Amino acid sequence: xxxxxxxxxxxxxxxxxxxxxxxxxxxxxxxxxxxxxxxxxxxxxxxxxxxxxxxxxxxxxxxxxxxxxxxxxxxxxxxxxxxxxxxxxxxxxxxxxxxxxxxxxxxxxxxxxxxxxxxxxxxxxxxxxxxxxxxxxxxxxxxxxxxxxxxxxxxxxxxxxxxxxxxxxxxxxxxxxxxxxxxxxxxxxxxxxxxxxxxxxxxxxxxxxxxxxxxxxxxxxxxxxxxxxxxxxxxxxxxxxxxxxxxxxxxxxxxxxxxxxxxxxxxxxxxxxxxxxxxxxxxxxxxxxxxxxxxxxxxxxxxxxxxxxxxxxxxxxxxxxxxxxxxxxxxxxxxxxxxxxxxxxxxxxxxxxxxxxxxxxxxxxxxxxxxxxxxxxxxxxxxxxxxxxxxxxxxxxxxxxxxxxxxxxxxxxxxxxxxxxxxxxxxxxxxxxxxxxxxxxxxxxxxxxxxxxxxxxxxxxxxxxxxxxxxxxxxxxxxxxxxxxxxxxxxxxxxxxxxxxxxxxxxxxxxxxxxxxxxxxxxxxxxxxxxxxxxxxxxxxxxxxxxxxxxxxxxxxxxxxxxxxxxxxxxxxxxxxxxxxxxxxxxxxxxxxxxxxxxxxxxxxxxxxxxxxxxxxxxxxxxxxxxxxxxxxxxxxxxxxxxxxxxxxxxxxxxxxxxxxxxxxxxxxxxxxxxxxxxxxxxxxxxxxxxxxxxxxxxxxxxxxxxxxxxxxxxxxxxxxxxxxxxxxxxxxxxxxxxxxxxxxxxxxxxxxxxxxxxxxxxxxxxxxxxxxxxxxxxxxxxxxxxxxxxxxxxxxxxxxxxxxxxxxxxxxxxxxxxxxxxxxxxxxxxxxxxxxxxxxxxxxxxxxxxxxxxxxxxxxxxxxxxxxxxxxxxxxxxx
Numbered sequence: 030x031x032x033x034x035x036x037x038x039x040x041x042x043x044x045x046x047x048x049x050x051x052x053x054x055x056x057x058x059x060x061x062x063x064x065x066x067x068x069x070x071x072x073x074x075x076x077x078x079x080x081x082x083x084x085x086x087x088x089x090x091x092x093x094x095x096x097x098x099x100x101x102x103x104x105x106x107x108x109x110x111x112x113x114x115x116x117x118x119x120x121x122x123x124x125x126x127x128x129x130x131x132x133x134x135x136x137x138x139x140x141x142x143x144x145x146x147x148x149x150x151x152x153x154x155x156x157x158x159x160x161x162x163x164x165x166x167x168x169x170x171x172x173x174x175x176x177x178x179x180x181x182x183x184x185x186x187x188x189x190x191x192x193x194x195x196x197x198x199x200x201x202x203x204x205x206x207x208x209x210x211x212x213x214x215x216x217x218x219x220x221x222x223x224x225x226x227x228x229x230x231x232x233x234x235x236x237x238x239x240x241x242x243x244x245x246x247x248x249x250x251x252x253x254x255x256x257x258x259x260x261x262x263x264x265x266x267x268x269x270x271x272x273x274x275x276x277x278x279x280x281x282x283x284x285x286x287x288x289x290x291x292x293x294x295x296x297x298x299x300x301x302x303x304x305x306x307x308x309x310x311x312x313x314x315x316x317x318x319x320x321x322x323x324x325x326x327x328x329x330x331x332x333x334x335x336x337x338x339x340x341x342x343x344x345x346x347x348x349x350x351x352x353x354x355x356x357x358x359x360x361x362x363x364x365x366x367x368x369x370x371x372x373x374x375x376x377x378x379x380x381x382x383x384x385x386x387x388x389x390x391x392x393x394x395x396x397x398x399x400x401x402x403x404x405x406x407x408x409x410x411x412x413x414x415x416x417x418x419x420x421x422x423x424x425x426x427x428x429x430x431x432x433x434x435x436x437x438x439x440x441x442x443x444x445x446x447x448x449x450x451x452x453x454x455x456x457x458x459x460x461x462x463x464x465x466x467x468x469x470x471x472x473x474x475x476x477x478x479x480x481x482x483x484x485x486x487x488x489x490x491x492x493x494x495x496x497x498x499x500x501x502x503x504x505x506x507x508x509x510x511x512x513x514x515x516x517x518x519x520x521x522x523x524x525x526x527x528x529x530x531x532x533x534x535x536x537x538x539x540x541x542x543x544x545x546x547x548x549x550x551x552x553x554x555x556x557x558x559x560x561x562x563x564x565x566x567x568x569x570x571x572x573x574x575x576x577x578x579x580x581x582x583x584x585x586x587x588x589x590x591x592x593x594x595x596x597x598x599x600x601x602x603x604x605x606x607x608x609x610x611x612x613x614x615x616x617x618x619x620x621x622x623x624x625x626x627x628x629x630x631x632x633x634x635x636x637x638x639x640x641x642x643x644x645x646x647x648x649x650x651x652x653x654x655x656x657x658x659x660x661x662x663x664x665x666x667x668x669x670x671x672x673x674x675x676x677x678x679x680x681x682x683x684x685x686x687x688x689x690x691x692x693x694x695x696x697x698x699x700x701x702x703x704x705x706x707x708x709x710x711x712x713x714x715x716x717x718x719x720x721x722x723x724x725x726x727x728x729x730x731x732x733x734x735x736x737x738x739x740x741x742x743x744x745x746x747x748x749x750x751x752x753x754x755x756x757x758x759x760x761x762x763x764x765x766x767x768x769x770x771x772x773x774x775x776x777x778x779x780x781x782x783x784x785x786x787x788x789x790x791x792x793x794x795x796x797x798x799x800x801x802x803x804x805x806x807x808x809x810x811x812x813x814x815x816x817x818x819x820x821x822x823x824x825x826x827x828x829x830x831x832x833x834x835x836x837x838x839x840x841x842x843x844x845x846x847x848x849x850x851x852x853x854x855x856x857x858x859x860x861x862x863x864x865x866x867x868x869x870x871x872x873x874x875x876x877x878x879x880x881x882x883x884x885x886x887x888x889x890x891x892x893x894x895x896x897x898x899x900x901x902x903x904x905x906x907x908x909x
Contacts, residue, residue, distance in 0.1 A: 035133065040399070043428055047394045051387050057133060060372060060379075063386045064365045065105045066135070069321070069353050071554030072113020075101065075123060076202045083740055093122050106131040107139045108354060108389055112550050114149055117404040120185030124402050135390070136398035140241075140321075141260055142464050143189035143227075144207055145173075145728065147181045150466045153418045153729070155472065157462040158219075159192060160429035160725035162209040162750035163788075166853050167222035169425055174226020174416045177309065178499045178629055179236035183412040185404030187396050188239040190288055190321075192223040193721070194274045197707075197751055201254025203674035206462045206706030208249060208725060210750025211763040212785060213270050214848045217277040224282035232285070233397025235405055236412075241279045244290035246305060250761075251292060254678040255675050257333070260294045268876045269295075276314055279623045285318035285392060291326045291333075291351055298334045300326040301343075306351030317395070319353035319388035321623065324550075327358040332559065341367040345377055353385035357558050419730065426727040426734035428827075428853075431747035432789040433711075436719040439698055441741030441791060442658060448489040450656035451477045451703075452649045452692060453663050454498045454685070454887050460664060460704040462673030462726035474732030476662045483736040491656060495649035495692075498666040499683040501609050503580055503638030505544035512568040512619065513539060520567040520622070524552060528627045530562045540565060543624060543637035562627040565637075569620040580609030582668070583626065584635035589637065590623040602629060609640065634668065646688050653692045660739065663687055664705035671706065679710040679757050686713065698829045702735060708753040715782055723747070744791045746827035746853065748896065753783040764897040765844035786831050786896035792822025792858070796830075796901035799893060805907045808870060812906055815865045816893055821855035829853045830864050833897065835890040840877055846892060873908065884908060 038642040039045055040054035055063075077094045101107070106127055113120065120139055127137045145155045153176065155161070181189060197208040197217060207338050209216040218495055220242065229237035247267055251258035262271075278284040287310060290299040299305060311314045312757060330336050330343035338345035340359050344367045347355075355364050371377035382853055393399065412418075432440070442449075451457075459473035481490050511520045517539065524536040535555050543565060551558055569591065581587040581597050586604070589597040598609045614620070624637055653659045663685045669676065680686065690713075700720040703709065704727065714721060721746070737743035754762040755777065764785040774781055795818070802813040819830055832850040836843045850866035873889055874882045886908050894901040 035235040038829055043400050044724060047391060050394055051390045053833050054133065054135070054390060055387060059105070060369055061365070062105045062133065063382055064368045064725050066386050066389045067368070068107060068337055068361055068364060069109040069111050069140070069354055069356055070101065070107050070361070071357070071551060072110045072115075074554035075113070076115060076119065098123065098126055102126060102131065104130070104132045106133065107137060111140050113139065114466055117406070117409050121403045124185065125555050135747070136393055136402040138389075138393055138396075138398070140188040140190065141181065141186050142191070143177050143181055144191045144193065144464045145462070146177060146187070146465075148464050148466050149184070149185070149356045150471070151623055152180050152466060153414050153422055154359055154461055154465055154738060155422050156425045156429050156728040156731070157206045157706065157726040158209055159750060160727055161199075161425065161722075162215060162219050163431055163725060163747040164425060164428035164853070165215070165748050165851055166428055169421075169428060170219050171222040171226040172421055173425060174223045175229065175344045176421050178227045179228060179415045179416070180409070181238050182235055183404060183409035186238065187398070188241055188286065189227060190241050190243060192220055192240065192242060194220045194242045195242065195249030195279055196223050196271055196274065197249045198763050199250050199254045200679055200708045200751065200754070200760065201676050201757070202249060202251055203256060203671050203676070203707070204249070205708075205751070206670055207318060207332045207464070207672075210599070210785075211752060212750065212765065212848050213273050215750055215851070216274045220274055220278045221282040224278050224284045228283060228285070230858060232395050233401060235408060239285045239318065239392060239396065240278075241286035241288050241321065242275060242280075245287045245310065245320075246275060246290060246299065247294055247516045254677075256673050257291045257329075259296075262294065264880055265876050268880055269442065270899055272309065279310075279314045279316050284316070285395065287316060287318070287320045289320050289326055291323055291329055292472050293334055298330055298336055299350055301336060301346040301350045302332055303350045311351065318392045319385070320351050321354045322347065322352050322356045322358055324356045325358055326493075327355055328558065331556075340697045341371060344368060345371055348377065348381055348385060353388050354510055355519060360557070398552060409791055422728045423730040423733060425485035425730045427737060427743050429725060429727060429747045430734060430738050430745045431723040431749055431782055431787070432738070432745040433718045433721040433787070434715060434719070435721050435789055439700065439720040440722075442700075442739055442741060444483060444488070444740050446483045446488055446657050448491065448656045449480065449484065450491045450493070450649075450652045450659040450697070451480055451662065452493050452495050452653065452659055453661045453688065454494055454496060454666075455500075455662040455702075456492060456494065456660070459729065459731065460666060460726055461728065461788040462706050463667060466840040473729035475667045476660065476732050476735050479732035479734070479736030480660065480739065481611050482733070483740050483742070489695075490550065491652040493645055493649040493652050495645050495688045496666075496684040497640075498685065499668055501578055501640060502637065502668065502683065503578065503609055505636050505638050505639050506542055506569070508541040510570060510572060511542060511622070514567055520565040523564045525562045526557055528560050528562050528629055530564050530625060543635065545635045547628065547635060559628055562625070563625040565622070569622040571613075571614045571616055571618070574614060574616040576613045577611075578609040578640040579612040579614075580607070580638060581624070582607050582638055584629045584673070585635070586782075587635070588625050590621075590847060612639070634674075646684070646691050649688060649822070650691050653695045653697045656697055658698045659692050659695075660699065660700050660702055661692055662702045662704065663689065664703045664709070665707070677757075679708060679754065681709060687717070689714065700739065704731070709755060710756055711782060712755050730805055740761055741791065742822075744824055744826035746788065746790060748786050748828060748829045749783055750785070752781040752785045755782045763798045767844055768844045769842050773797045780898075784896055784898035786829070787898070788829070788896070790826045790828070792820055792826040794823045794828045794856070794895065795821045796893060799902035799904050801891070801904050801906055804905070805909050808886070808908055811869045812868050813865055813867050814891055814893070814904070815863060816902055817861050817863050818854065818856070819861040821857055823858050824857070825857045827855050828895065829898065830893060832866050832868070833892040834868070834872055835892060836873070836875065836887075837890065839885055840856070840888055842877060846897065848897070
């Protein structure tokens, strides 16, 4: 019970300065109360529900389990709750306990993922970050941030793990879709906009949340493109390219918190890098909040990097470096007891512990949680999926679409076209990317739906899937297809805190099906993040008969028995566990089922699936022959792109290219519509397909936006935020590599297929009259650059004006050019607009040999144009 005598304590006084309130509260805390504030708890562990652990199911039937609440939160309180997929009332109920029943009444911080919409069923799903970057419209991205924050805070959630500010310079890496692309300046502008949108004007407002940029730092260029892998990079490159994105988010955007990265950089794991987490983040940039470990980053010091020989030493290293809160790294008792023991033994200074606690408490005061701890009742019903938010999602999808090529002006199409064939695995399947919540009944718009709604009533629309994203692609066996041994619906899941399925299970629960992602969350609070195993048993009861395939999808060990026969044996690190085998199943028959799994690698998708679809390329070809035009929707899925889903090839996965070639051979004009999370190598496609449209993951209204572009209701103006290589051997192929390398391979050059900033329009633009207000400046002076841009075509459209700086002679090898300004402008046919940019000293500066930003004397070239590889105008200035 909260102590009534504390009601007049200084920390309870909203008029007192935050630092004074934090200090007063800290002096009243016990050692145990302090360490509790540095721990994050699994939200659904506090509730009872039919399926409380599943993010795909809204736990409307969930109720608070008071025995768990009293046992875990007790009188000491806790720091943070994550992975709670309930309602605002449920969050308020748990918060009320913390405020009224714990000794000091310290509120709980509720934190969740919200990269392109809150990761909770029923929220608005916006285009993914790579698509946001393609808009080249920071104001629109800021509005998306405002929308996300309003929906999130309405549910009593105070913080988002994001935005992702890593530069994506290796497209093999699966998390490219979560980033704002390859360029420092563009990512900085988008990052600042998102942070400002999320945090609003006041953190204690009912429509603002705290931003926690990630992954600090330099996480987007892992060796071999493999997630978590080390990064080998020089200090100058770190300062020149990567850190400025984060610096802008903190110094300009005002970001509060940070999430440290998993990997090691130049041999030093980020989670134990004092220079990075304290020297740069706190001392240089004055970040006001706390640093959270990314899922398991502290434990990786012991289990992956080998820089700590025990859990205690890993925890000590992280705290000393500046990691203030764990993210399911170690079981709560291990983490908390280790800190207590180290403080008591002198291995860890209590001042170090206090500093971490101060940072966490300060965030709670900044959010106003001591005065306004609860979500406003009924607010979420008015805010979530409001018409304004859905319109923002649609506009963002429109502005993100990039027209990569349009030979013969095949696009836009006529709505009165006779017959149109819509073909491909993404034709009638929305592709939304990772960190997306799915819920039964959620129907995001698809390419097929958008086209069917757009064409005339006389147009015949034909559809065929043709093939899957992957060859023999399995879909999760749906809920309702399983029976527990006792006869109830679902499967019996026995979870063990070891890799051998031995002893008494740590947890036994009902799982409605086997389809999980344990990269962004834990299987359950009681389980370790790594090295646990599961046995599922029950009956498979198909709802229809079919002849197809059944199998498992995972990167870990997994095996499957049906009626006692071992069908898939993917057990052991040397065996392939993603396997499908032919099967014939009869509707209504019960098949004995046993599935075993162990998290022994880096499992992301853990699925028991089946495939009832025979490959339909021939069917698709026949439909294409009947059509006046074929729209082929290809690209990625959560199986080929996303966190932990890295690739050694960038070609279209599976049989998609074979499908495309077969349709092309019919002679029917083809439009290729891509929905993907990373660049794709499109060498054959670019030579044979006249029109190619890049949509990325366009959010829940992408289908409508795609149709608007295809039929000319919207003039595309998206620009690529990342270069498209011709072949995977060119990587890295980013436009602003440093000068000095060869430019040719045997058999080709190293130019990208589609350059950074590229994107076509249904109209044409003319650049003229470039002028600078002075041609000679001092190192601390700015110069104003002005040009005229005219829409020379017959339709209205947006142009993205881009200004690049070239430093031809410098004390260090410089990039060939660097984006320093851009503006997206709307022009009517025949309209001319004057565009001005102010080139500042920072725009001309470089990081010298002493790792300091300086403006060197000499000549600079200012290039203006529609993309990084098209210079329309240029001027020279001299710094004297």
